[in-house]
Amino acid sequence: MNKVVLKVKNLTKRFNNRVAVNNLTLDVFEGEIFGFLGPNGAGKTTAIRMITGLAKMDSGDVYICGKSIKTDFEKAIINVGGIIENPEMYKNFSGLDNLKYYASLYNDIPKERIMHIVELVDLKDRIKDKVKTYSLGMKQRLGIAQALLHYPKLLILDEPTNGLDPKGIIDLRRFLKKISQKDKMAILISSHNLNEMELLCDRIGIINHGTLESIKVLDDLKKYNDNGQIILKVNFPNYAGKIIAKKYNTDKISIYKNTLTVALDKSVIPELTVLLISNGIAIYSISNQTKTLEDVFLDTVNRRALPAPKGDK
Ligand SMILES: Nc1ncnc2c1ncn2[C@@H]1O[C@H](COP(=O)(O)OP(=O)(O)OP(=O)(O)O)[C@@H](O)[C@H]1O
Numbered sequence: 216m217n218k219v220v221l222k223v224k225n226l227t228k229r230f231n232n233r234v235a236v237n238n239l240t241l242d243v244f245e246g247e248i249f250g251f252l253g254p255n256g257a258g259k260t261t262a263i264r265m266i267t268g269l270a271k272m273d274s275g276d277v278y279i280c281g282k283s284i285k286t287d288f289e290k291a292i293i294n295v296g297g298i299i300e301n302p303e304m305y306k307n308f309s310g311l312d313n314l315k316y317y318a319s320l321y322n323d324i325p326k327e328r329i330m331h332i333v334e335l336v337d338l339k340d341r342i343k344d345k346v347k348t349y350s351l352g353m354k355q356r357l358g359i360a361q362a363l364l365h366y367p368k369l370l371i372l373d374e375p376t377n378g379l380d381p382k383g384i385i386d387l388r389r390f391l392k393k394i395s396q397k398d399k400m401a402i403l404i405s406s407h408n409l410n411e412m413e414l415l416c417d418r419i420g421i422i423n424h425g426t427l428e429s430i431k432v433l434d435d436l437k438k439y440n441d442n443g444q445i446i447l448k449v450n451f452p453n454y455a456g457k458i459i460a461k462k463y464n465t466d467k468i469s470i471y472k473n474t475l476t477v478a479l480d481k482s483v484i485p486e487l488t489v490l491l492i493s494n495g496i497a498i499y500s501i502s503n504q505t506k507t508l509e510d511v512f513l514d515t516v517n518r519r520a521l522p523a524p525k526g527d528k
């Protein structure tokens with residue numbers, strides 16, 4: 216069992232009676248990339264600001280490597296590196312001088328460590344140039360270098376791919392996967408970009424109106440996605456169901472009126488059609504459906520999007 220690096224317990228924050236983060240509870244383990252996925256205004260940044268001690272929580276607590284952000288702030292925060300909002304950079308200094316300055320705020324960060332991180336984020340060629348000459352992607356990478364300098368156990372990134380080009384996004388993804396696997400770092404990352412999160416994360420928490428609606432393990436989703444469902448309309452659905460269950464050794468079949476839904480990949484449709492017809496079953500229609508992360512996300516968000524009309528009985 217992997218170690219819990221970040222423990223968030225019943226975290227709540229209100230702004231003028233409006234709940235921005237509602238009773239948020241979750242764990243992030245070492246070596247795991249956990250994604251906060253939610254639409255604009257869902258509460259991602261507010262949650263992250265509380266987790267890193269930048270904003271006060273109304274109730275709940277956050278533990279990093281077992282230390283409470285509330286009662287043991289310094290021991291907790293030493294384990295965190297992060298980019299929340301824009302990283303503080305001195306634009307008239309070089310990237311290297313910025314890193315050296317930042318390193319001087321901690322004890323015992325050797326020069327070799329700085330150079331190692333510079334190579335890791337692929338900034339070696341430009342590290343002596345002034346930050347004001349950097350592109351957005353380069354500034355992001357310098358921000359990540361800064362966040363990693365002091366060997367954090369937990370890396371927190373709020374929408375790190377904003378403004379990056381496709382190559383920058385791919386590079387960042389590879390880099391984050393590498394450090395999570397190799398260094399067993401726990402990574403909490405927020406985004407409203409589904410595809411990006413699907414490719415990057417091990418688990419995704421869907422947050423909407425401040426509430427964590429569901430946590431999806433990406434492997435499970437991918438399995439679901441690969442297998443999909445076949446939906447058939449036939450004259451004898453119960454009989455068809457028995458034939459399909461036997462042939463494909465599955466009990467994942469549901470029947471409603473004359474519609475039969477079975478969890479099978481669409482590649483079996485030609486064979487399935489022949490099988491049913493040869494057993495004397497008439498097929499009125501046949502289609503397939505896959506449920507992507509996007510479907511799950513939209514289902515979740517839409518479920519709460521329409522408040523019940525006032526006065527509705
Ligand atoms: N300082 C503040 N004062 C009042 N309300 C705030 C403040 N900060 C955030 N909010 C509100 O809290 C809610 C959550 O905002 P938050 O910035 O956490 O969302 P988000 O998920 O990060 O959105 P985005 O994807 O747009 O970055 C919003 O309704 C927002 O208006």
Ligand SMILES: [Mg+2]
Pocket residue numbers: 259260261373
């Ligand atoms: Mg935000």
